[in-house]
């Protein structure tokens with residue numbers, strides 16, 4: 100078991116759920132002399148676990164055996180982004196009222212980023228805020244969404260347009276949970292893992308390339324190293340800029356570019372991010388911020404993890420209108436212009452400017468950006 104603790108984050112990284120209960124004690128400042136005497140009922144009157152159907156089927160037995168609370172409720176949502184909605188939020192709040200969840204109760208978010216964002220938002224707003232523990236079960240949520248305290252739900256196509264900054268009591272990461280994660284989701288999470296190496300730690304990029312086989316085979320020790328490294332980076336960034344007034348923005352590397360592709364091309368978030376990072380690399384190369392060898396290394400790491408560098412509209416023809424198809428590059432640019440991370444009408448782009456270093460740049464011409472988009476359109 101390892102811990103990463105700073106002014107903002109409390110994180111436990113483990114290879115099973117067995118240390119969850121002692122962690123509840125520890126982060127509530129209770130001494131544990133005898134593990135067998137741990138009694139969650141001394142700390143919380145009720146526990147509500149929020150999860151989704153897939154995670155529930157694969158993880159709950161394993162997890163729940165470790166909780167010895169008298170009163171444990173479960174609220175299981177449908178898997179997928181649609182559950183981050185106002186209507187699901189309202190249903191959960193009504194359920195909290197029905198079961199008499201109080202300010203002395205605990206919400207546990209057991210699942211991927213969808214469950215984490217939704218349950219975090221519920222916890223941060225119910226009775227003006229009650230304790231929440233994040234237990235991330237997807238690679239993306241372990242390395243990213245469960246750390247740093249962002250919560251949120253969507254309104255229509257506007258992602259995370261309502262949300263809060265609300266730190267969990269602690270985040271408990273069980274690496275072993277990744278064993279039941281579908282491969283497609285695992286690969287999607289790898290795009291975020293690669294992101295950390297580009298924004299913060301160049302040596303880590305070499306590690307990912309040299310250990311790709313072990314990572315793909317979900318070797319325990321290797322996965323533990325990878326997840327811990329990403330969490331260390333995220334926790335460090337968040338401790339320096341909790342509310343995203345500056346440095347934290349670099350975590351959006353690849354996301355602004357990838358946003359339009361994700362919206363229009365029905366690909367996974369990770370695939371969109373890897374294409375988005377490719378666009379950023381191409382622009383940096385064109386501007387002379389980086390040399391070709393660095394860009395080649397980025398291509399290599401994506402190939403190792405089977406992540407795409409270009410989007411291919413023909414694959415998704417049925418899903419979008421003729422009008423959008425004809426103007427797809429411009430449509431992607433329009434979505435980038437509407438990104439909520441922009442300010443003063445300028446597109447904020449995070450671009451690599453050296454090994455393991457990025458910079459926020461907001462004075463790139465729209466024509467130049469459009470050209471870059473054309474360059475990754477396979478059509």
Ligand SMILES: NC(=O)c1ccc[n+]([C@@H]2O[C@H](COP(=O)([O-])OP(=O)(O)OC[C@H]3O[C@@H](n4cnc5c(N)ncnc54)[C@H](O)[C@@H]3O)[C@@H](O)[C@H]2O)c1
Pocket residue numbers: 151152153154157158178179180183210211212213214216236237238239240243244245246247248249250258259276277278279280281284368
């Ligand atoms: N709060 C933040 O800082 C932050 C950061 C990045 C992303 N996000 C949000 O995270 C969400 C995406 O997260 P995600 O990729 O984890 O998606 P997700 O929560 O939808 O999980 C992906 C899929 O994997 C399944 N799953 C998860 N863990 C599993 C396990 N151990 N075994 C079997 N199946 C499992 C889920 O049921 C789901 O079908 C988005 O809504 C995004 O906005 C938030």
